[in-house]
Amino acid sequence: MTFFDLARRNVSRHWLRSILAVTGIAIGVVAIATLGIMGNSINLMFNDMVSDVGDTITVSPATRSGTTELTKRQVDDITRAVGANRAIPFATTFDSVTVGETKSGAMIYAIPAKDIPFLLDMEAGAYPKDTGSGCVIGKTLAENNKDTGLKLGARATIGNETLRVVGVLEERGMGFDINPDSAIVVPYSWYSNHYDKDTYDQVIVKVRDVNDLDAVKEAIEQKMNRRENVVTVMDTRGILKEVFAAVDSITVFLMGIGAVSLIVAGVSILNVMLMSVTERIKEIGVLRSIGTRRSEVMRMFIYEALILGLVGAAIGGVLSFGTGYMMTAVFSGNPDYFFNPTSLLYIVFGMAFGIGMSAVSGIYPAWKAAHLNPIQALRHE
Amino acid sequence: MPVISFDAVTKVYPLPAGDVVALAGIDLAIEEGEFVLIMGPSGSGKSTLLNVMGSLDVPTSGEVTIAGKRISRMDDDELTLMRRDHIGFIFQQFNLIPLLSVVENVEYPLILKGRRDVSRERAEEVLAAVGITESHFTHKPGELSGGQQQRVAIARALINDPDFLLCDEPTGNLDSKTGTAIMELLGRMNREEGKTVIMVTHDPRMTEYADRTIRLVDGRLA
Numbered sequence: 001m002t003f004f005d006l007a008r009r010n011v012s013r014h015w016l017r018s019i020l021a022v023t024g025i026a027i028g029v030v031a032i033a034t035l036g037i038m039g040n041s042i043n044l045m046f047n048d049m050v051s052d053v054g055d056t057i058t059v060s061p062a063t064r065s066g067t068t069e070l071t072k073r074q075v076d077d078i079t080r081a082v083g084a085n086r087a088i089p090f091a092t093t094f095d096s097v098t099v100g101e102t103k104s105g106a107m108i109y110a111i112p113a114k115d116i117p118f119l120l121d122m123e124a125g126a127y128p129k130d131t132g133s134g135c136v137i138g139k140t141l142a143e144n145n146k147d148t149g150l151k152l153g154a155r156a157t158i159g160n161e162t163l164r165v166v167g168v169l170e171e172r173g174m175g176f177d178i179n180p181d182s183a184i185v186v187p188y189s190w191y192s193n194h195y196d197k198d199t200y201d202q203v204i205v206k207v208r209d210v211n212d213l214d215a216v217k218e219a220i221e222q223k224m225n226r227r228e229n230v231v232t233v234m235d236t237r238g239i240l241k242e243v244f245a246a247v248d249s250i251t252v253f254l255m256g257i258g259a260v261s262l263i264v265a266g267v268s269i270l271n272v273m274l275m276s277v278t279e280r281i282k283e284i285g286v287l288r289s290i291g292t293r294r295s296e297v298m299r300m301f302i303y304e305a306l307i308l309g310l311v312g313a314a315i316g317g318v319l320s321f322g323t324g325y326m327m328t329a330v331f332s333g334n335p336d337y338f339f340n341p342t343s344l345l346y347i348v349f350g351m352a353f354g355i356g357m358s359a360v361s362g363i364y365p366a367w368k369a370a371h372l373n374p375i376q377a378l379r380h381e
Numbered sequence: 382m383p384v385i386s387f388d389a390v391t392k393v394y395p396l397p398a399g400d401v402v403a404l405a406g407i408d409l410a411i412e413e414g415e416f417v418l419i420m421g422p423s424g425s426g427k428s429t430l431l432n433v434m435g436s437l438d439v440p441t442s443g444e445v446t447i448a449g450k451r452i453s454r455m456d457d458d459e460l461t462l463m464r465r466d467h468i469g470f471i472f473q474q475f476n477l478i479p480l481l482s483v484v485e486n487v488e489y490p491l492i493l494k495g496r497r498d499v500s501r502e503r504a505e506e507v508l509a510a511v512g513i514t515e516s517h518f519t520h521k522p523g524e525l526s527g528g529q530q531q532r533v534a535i536a537r538a539l540i541n542d543p544d545f546l547l548c549d550e551p552t553g554n555l556d557s558k559t560g561t562a563i564m565e566l567l568g569r570m571n572r573e574e575g576k577t578v579i580m581v582t583h584d585p586r587m588t589e590y591a592d593r594t595i596r597l598v599d600g601r602l603a
Contacts, residue, residue: 002492009480286476289437290537291465291493293458375437378476 003296007303010276018308021265021272025312025354026319028262033320033350034327035258037343039251041332044340046247048173056236057082057205057217058177062229069199070231074224078203078231081223082216085207088115089200090178091191097184098157102148106141107183108158110191118206120180125152125167130189134166140181142168158184161194177204177236213237255346259353265312266357273305273365284369285377294370301366302359309358313351320347382449383410384544384577385434390443392429392600403429404440405600411545416571416578418587421597427581428549430597434579435470435547436463448544465493469538469546473553475530477522477537484508484518487536494541507536511566528559535566545577546570552584564590 011018059078061067070078070089079087090111097106111119113130120136128134135156142151150156154165163186172181192198207216217233224231277284284297324347329335337343392404403426411417421427432438433445436452439460445452448467452460464470477486488504496503508518511532522530531551538546548567552560568590570576580587588594596603 006480013480282476283478286472286478288461289435289464289470289476290490291461291541293461295458296493375432378437378472 003300004303007300007307010280011304011307014272014276017272017275021269021308022312022315024265024268025262025309025358026316028258028265028357029313029316029350029354030319030323031261031350032255032258032353033316033347034323035254036251036346036349037320037324037338038327038331039247039254040340040343040346041328041334041337043244043247043251044337044342045332045334046243048334055207055210055213056177057207057213057220058234058236059087059203059205059220059224059231060201060234062225062232064229069201070203072198072200074230075200075203077223078205078220081219082205082207083219085205085212085216086115086118088112088119088204088206089188089202090204091188091197091199091201092178093191093195095159097150099145099148099150099154102145102150104145104148107179108191109178109180109183109185110188111185113187113189116185116187119178119204120172120185121170122167123170125165128166128185128187130187132166132187133161133163133190135163135184135186135190136167136169137165137185138169138181138183139171141183144182156184158186159194163190177202210237258350262350262353262357265354266361269305269308269358269361270365272308273301273362274368276304277301277365277369280369281372281377281380284372285374285380288372288374289378298366298370301369302362305358305362305366306355309355309362312358313354316354317347317351320350382413383446384413384415384448385579386410386446387433388444388446390433390440390445392426392433392438393441402600404433406443407600407602409595409602411577411579413544413577414571414575415593416568416591417580418591418594419579419581419597420583420585420594421603424599425597426600427597429600431547431549431579431581435468436460465490466541467544469541469543471531471534471538471546471548471551473550475522475527475534475554477530477533479522482519482521483513483525483533486522486533487540490537490541500540503540504536507540508533511536511539526559527555528562531555531559531563532566535563535570539570539576545579548578548580550582550584551580552582552587 061070075089088111090109093108094105095108097104113128116127122136123139125136128136137150150165152165152168155162156165169180169185205216207213213235217235220233287297324343325335325338328338328343387407387409390404390407391402394401394403407430419427419430429438433440436447439453439455447463450463452463455463478489481489484501484504487508488500491500491503505518513529513532513536517525517529522533525533552563555563564587567578571578
C-alpha cells in the first residue's frame with residue numbers, strides 16, 4: 001500500500017465522477033491533437049502543392065513605374081545582372097482557343113523556346129521550337145478538355161492562327177512564378193509575331209545555388225533600381241515563408257480551440273479534486289494526526305489528478321488516431337499526411353498537455369488538503 | 382523522566398469578541414507507565430489539553446516537553462513526526478481509513494516510517510494482540526462492529542510502539558459491554574505492556590482503570 005495505491009483507490013471509489021473527469025480530458029486531448037493534425041496536414045498539403053520554387057527570383061515591373069511590362073533591354077540588363085544564373089522572361093495573355101467546334105478561353109504563357117525546358121517538365125510529347133508552330137498544354141487543361149479534343153497532336157486555334165499541341169506538361173502544382181497547369185505555353189517568338197509585341201511581363205531567375213539568392217537579388221536591384229524603382233524583385237522563399245507563417249497561425253488557432261476544451265476539462269478535474277478534498281476533510285485530519293506529512297498528503301492528491309489525467313490522455317491519444325486520420329483524409333484528401341511524424345507528434349503533444357493540465361489542476365486542491373488544520377479537520381462531520 | 386511535562390502552559394484563542402483562554406497556566410507531568418484520566422465539564426479545556434499533548438497544537442506560552450523534546454517551536458513537519466513516532470491516537474469515532482483494509486489501516490503508520498519490509502507482519506501481530514482474528518484482516522472497516530473497529534484503531538495506535546496512547550473518549554461510541562471490553566484491553570496494555578495511557582472521558586466509571594485523574598475547570602487544574 002502506497003500513496004499511489006490510496007490515490008488509485010479513491011479514484012475508483014467515485015468511479016462515475018472519475019469517468020466524467022477522464023472523459024473531459026480525453027475529449028480535450030482528442031480536440032487538441034485532431035485540430036493540430038488538421039492544421040499540420042494543411043501545412044503538408046501546401047508544402048506538396050507548392051512546386052520546388054525555393055530557388056526562384058521573380059522580377060516584375062514596379063507598381064509605381066507606370067508600366068506593367070518589361071522591355072527587351074531591361075530583360076537583357078537583368079540577364080546580365082544575374083550572371084551565370086538563368087533568367088527566363090515570359091509574357092502572358094488570355095485568348096480564345098478553338099478546337100474543332102469548341103471555342104473557349106485560356107491563359108497563354110509565352111516563353112522563349114530555349115528556356116522552356118529549364119522551367120517546365122513534359123509528361124508527353126516534345127518541347128515546342130522557336131521555328132515551328134507548336135504549343136504545349138498544361139496537365140489540368142488537357143484533363144478537363146478530353147471531350148473537346150484538346151490533347152497531344154490536336155490542332156488548336158489561338159486567336160486566328162492554328163497551332164499543333166506538341167506536348168503535355170507535367171502537373172506543376174501551385175507556383176509563385178507561373179501556373180501552367182490550366183494554361184497553354186507557346187514559344188515567345190510565335191507570341192511576338194502573332195500579337196506584334198516585344199515586351200515581357202516578368203522575368204523568372206533560377207538561382208543555381210540557393211545560398212546565392214540574396215546576392216543575386218541584390219545584383220538585380222543594383223542594376224535596375226539604382227536611380228529609381230523600376231522593378232520589384234521578389235524571392236519565392238520569402239513568399240513561401242509568409243504563406244507557411246499564415247498556415248502555422250491557422251494551426252496555432254486550431255490548437256488554441258483544442259486547448260480551450262482541455263482547459264475546460266482541467267477545470268472539471270479541479271472541481272472533482274476539490275469535491276474529493278471536501279468530502280475527505282475528516283479522513284485528511286486522521287491521516288495528518290497519525291503522522292502523515294503535508295507533502296505526503298499533497299502527493300496523494302496530485303497522484304489522484306495525475307491518474308485521471310493519464311487515463312484520460314491515454315484514451316484521448318488512442319481516439320486521436322481515429323479522428324486525426326479521418327480529419328486528415330477529409331481536409332487534405334490525402335490520409336498519408338496523418339502518418340507524417342510531424343502530425344503524429346500532435347498526439348504526443350495533446351497527451352502531454354492533458355497530463356500537464358491535470359497535474360496543474362490538482363495542485364490547488366492538493367495544497368488545500370495538505371494545509372488543512374488537523375484539529376479542525378478531525379472535528380469535521 | 383516524565384513522558385509528558387507541562388510547564389506554565391497557556392493556550393489562548395484570539396477571537397473577534399475577545400480572547401478565549403483555553404488553558405491557563407497548566408503545570409503537570411505524566412510518568413511512563415501511568416494510566417491518567419482527564420476529566421472536566423464541557424469547555425474546561427480538555428480537548429485543547431489533548432491537542433497539545435498530541436502535538437496537534439502548540440501552546441501560546443509555557444513549555445511542553447514530549448518524549449524529551451520541546452514542541453513549542455517545532456514546525457509542522459516536526460510536529461507530524463512527533464505524532465507519528467511517539468504518540469498513538471485513539472478516537473471516539475475510531476477514525477479508520479475506509480479505503481484501506483483492516484490490516485492496511487494498522488500497518489499504515491509503520492509504512493509512513495518507511496518500514497514496509499516488516500509492516501504487514503507486525504500489523505498482524507498487533508491485530509492478534511488486540512483480539513482481531515485473521516479472518517477479519519482483509520475486511521474494510523465498515524464491515525466490522527464498533528468494538529472491532531476500536532480494537533483495530535488501538536492496534537493502529539500501537540504499531541509504532543508509541544511512548545503513550547492518547548485516547549479521546551474511546552468508549553463513547555460503544556455499548557457498555559463493548560466499552561468495558563475495550564477498557565479491559567487498554568488496562569491490559571497499561572499493566573502488562575507498560576504502555577502509558579492518557580484518556581479524556583466524561584464517564585466517572587473509568588476511574589477504576591486509572592492511576593490518577595486530572596480534573597480541569599476553566600482551563601486550570603482543579
